[in-house]
Amino acid sequence: MIPAFFGFLIGTILGSLVKALADRSLREETFSGRSYCPKCKKSLVWFDLIPILSYFVLGGKCRYCKSRIGIEYPLVEIGMGILTGLLFFLNPIISPSLIFHVFFITILGIIFLTDLKEMLIPDSIILPSIGISLIYLMIFDNYFLDSLLTGLVIAGFFLILIIITRGKGMGGGDVKLGMFLGLGLGFPNGILALMLSFFSGAIFAVALIILKKKKFGQVIPFGPFLVLASLISLFWGTNILNWYLRFPNF
Ligand SMILES: [Zn+2]
Structure with missing residues (x-):
């Protein structure tokens, strides 16, 4: 349980980073520079930036202008804490692969937020992440070509979908x-x-149409479904595939 707790703590710090990078990439700001209150623009000091705790100590308000801080800050910190804790629990030994997967879920967290909020997957986030992944895989992974081919197949599949549907429902970010x-x-x-x-995207879309929240043909961002499906595959992919392969093929 010690690795899991350690992972949780690291994850909460990454959660602050995820939220900051998501906001900054949507505002097209640089990623360096100190954190500040979006309302009064005052720079925040270190004790305003302790994950989860600061939010509750400050009662969900800015120390200076008392404007409300969104509940999404502690939620993202807790969410990333749980995910990173789970990752450390499942892989308790520090290795290049563990560090790469921490990086992987951090980037997925950022994309989840930006796509959910503005239906945007910023190039400033995703392109360097693809580059870093390629470098990591080339150096550390014996299955580099398998992974590269998997990436190309998924990207190619989306590209064909975009061409067929003329860009409705999916974009270059996907x-x-x-x-x-x-x-x-x-x-x-x-x-x-x-x-x-x-599967999950289709079920969700049908549910929205039945609940009359959306009309058929209206766009919902697909990125969040890709992110959630990726996390499930990362944590339980082998179990799901083993379970599935136990059944005779139809
Ligand atoms: Zn403020």
């Missing part, structure tokens, strides 16, 4: 995200993530 998650998950987990994202 192509790049497909490449990234193919690299991060490899084969067969990357393909599993693709299938899970379509």
